[in-house]
Amino acid sequence: MRPRRKSALLWAxxxxxxxxxxxxxxxxxxxxxxxxxxxLGGAALVCLAAGGTAYWLEGRVGPAFAVPEPGEGDGPGGKEQS
Structure with a gap:
């Protein structure tokens, strides 16, 4: 399961x-x-709203807070500079 989907299900x-x-x-x-x-009906509505919102927000805002993997970028721990 993809992390974004797993996160949305947990928030739901x-x-x-x-x-x-x-x-x-x-x-x-x-x-x-x-x-x-x-x-239970109210909980189901809140579940759908929370899960959908979490999934949408992580797609929109998540990349801004992504931690680069080691080896990516030009900073410390990244590509060697010549």
Whole structure:
């Protein structure tokens, strides 16, 4: 699996679990009740949004923060300068 896809899937899982934790905190702190289908539906939407956003952002912003492999570039550890 490619690292970008793996990262997006992990962020999707984090988003869904954070949403479910928030629903549980709401139910513990107040008298509000959220049914299981509503909570799981909301978690699925958050999962898709978080995963899609992470995948898109890593494609747009990720190259700016990429660490060059040893042997790339002209700096220390890169190509020999004559």
């Amino acid at each position: 899982a984090i988003g869904a679990l954070a949403f479910l934790a928030g629903v549980q905190a709401l139910q513990l702190a107040t008298t509000a009740t959220v049914t299981l289908p509503v909570a």
